[in-house]
Amino acid sequence: MSRAEEQFFALLQSGLWGTPVDTSLFCRDTDWPAILKIAVMQTVSGIVFDGISGLSSELQPPATIMRRLYQTVIRIEQSHELFNERLTRMIALLQSGDVHPILLKGQGVARNYPNPVRRQCGDIDLYIGKKDYKRACELALGRGIVSNGILESHKHFHFDWDGVKIELHRVVEKLPDPFKNKRFQCWTQYHLQKNKLNVWNLNNTEVLLPPANFDALYIFNHAFHHFISDGIGCRQLCDWVMYLHRFHAQIDRQELMKDLNDFRLLRAWQIFGYIAVHQLGLTKEEFPFYTDKFREASQKIILRDILLLGNFGHYDPKWKTRPPGYLSGKLHNFRMKNRRALKLFSIIGENVSLYYIYYLVIGMQQIVNDKFNRH
Incomplete structure (x- = not known):
């Protein structure tokens, strides 16, 4: 280093x-x-x-650098306030149609930081569920909130609301293995029952949040999903670390171990856990199932990848060579995923193989949706 x-x-x-x-x-x-x-x-x-x-x-x-950095921080804080404002307005809109969304990640995990407004915002993810999904999308469209850039994926309806990206999820996530995915959907429904949810009062609005065991695994799985695909930055791991720190006493470790084994995530969990402890400062006691047996892989492959490619792999120099055309761009992405899969196979081979096939199938479906089923 x-x-x-x-x-x-x-x-x-x-x-x-x-x-x-x-x-x-x-x-x-x-x-x-x-x-x-x-x-x-x-x-x-x-x-x-x-x-x-x-x-x-x-x-x-020096003072000149501090001034520029302070200006950046002010923009981050302003973005945080904007996201909170959009979040409460979106929830109020959905509740007016008897839809009760559950906030995933984002502003919900920001509250676990000692200074929430300093966490950089990404987007707003709201879990709707299949039953109310169509009605939620119609509410967003009917009230004129959707301005442009509307797209629908296999997981969610996503759009830009005056600079804030919002995703309305019909499902929380899909796993690449169809058998594990079926189990994951049942697992999601079990945890996101109304009587298990937490409530966060934000600006006089009740925001529903998932329970501890759900988020402990889901926040990691989401980051891991993106890591395999393109890469992640430290912010995604900081979200996970701050969640484990705040809710470690509420997490049922026996249940978590079972879930990690069921979804074949324990090895990856422990590999990234070494970074959580040694680079991000979480205590070993607060990290479930800590081990240092993956130290070399964690430092030489995972951490190096995070530092080189940055947030969601945006700093990978290969992105600069992406051609402008839609289909040629998709082919370029496919080649990049080939190289990334080969790079990661030696350390997390099972996960990489499944995700590779998954991305190939989903990518083809997305092309069809974007070209022929756009709203």
């Missing part, structure tokens, strides 16, 4: 936990542009800013 990467993780941990930064790492000249570039790639600039704020003034970046 480079010096800038070590410094980045020291600042990130300080921002996550409110702990002092190891100042010995900053006793010499510090390459602040390199550190802040990593923070941007990993979409954790706001959290790193909190870590930097804990340094003495002589160790902090």
Whole structure:
């Protein structure tokens, strides 16, 4: 790990936990542009800013860099407030049609951070369920909320509402193995029953949230899904870490172990768990089923991939060579997934093989939907 990467993780941990930064790492000249570039790639600039704020003034970046960073943080905070406003308005709209959505990830996990407004927003995911899905989509369309960029995938109806991406989910997720997926759908229905949900009061609006055992696994599975596909940034792992920290006492570990084994996720869980503990600062006691037996794979393959490719793999230089055409672009993505599958096969072969086939099938279905079934 480079010096800038070590410094980045020291600042990130300080921002996550409110702990002092190891100042010995900053006793010499510090390459602040390199550190802040990593923070941007990993979409954790706001959290790193909190870590930097804990340094003495002589160790902090020059004033010009601090001003630019502060402007970035202000934009992150404004985005957080905008997302909360959109979330409450969308929930009120759906409830007016007797639809009661469940918030997945996003603003719901942001509240687990010591400073929620510093977590960078992505989108708003609302689980509707198959029964009310069509009515929810009609409500969004009927009230004129949908402005442009409407698309529908096998999982959700997604659209842009004046700069905020919203997804209305008919299903939470689909697993690539049809047998495991059938079990996962039953597992989802079991956990997302009304009497098991948590309630978060946001701006006088009741926001429904999943229970602890559901989110502990789901937040990880979602990040892992994206990691196999294109890559992830530290923000996705920070969401998982902060959730495990806040709800570790409520998680039924025996049940979680059974679920991880049922969905063949235990090995991946433990590989990423090494990063959760050693790079992000979660205690071993708060991480279920910690082991260091995957240390080498975790550091040399997984962590290196995260640092190189950044948030959802957006910094992979191969994206720059993607051709502009729709079908030629899809073919380019297919080739990239081929290379990524080969790279990851040695460490998480079973998961990669299944997801590869899954993405191939879903990708073909998406092409058909985009071309012929667009709303």
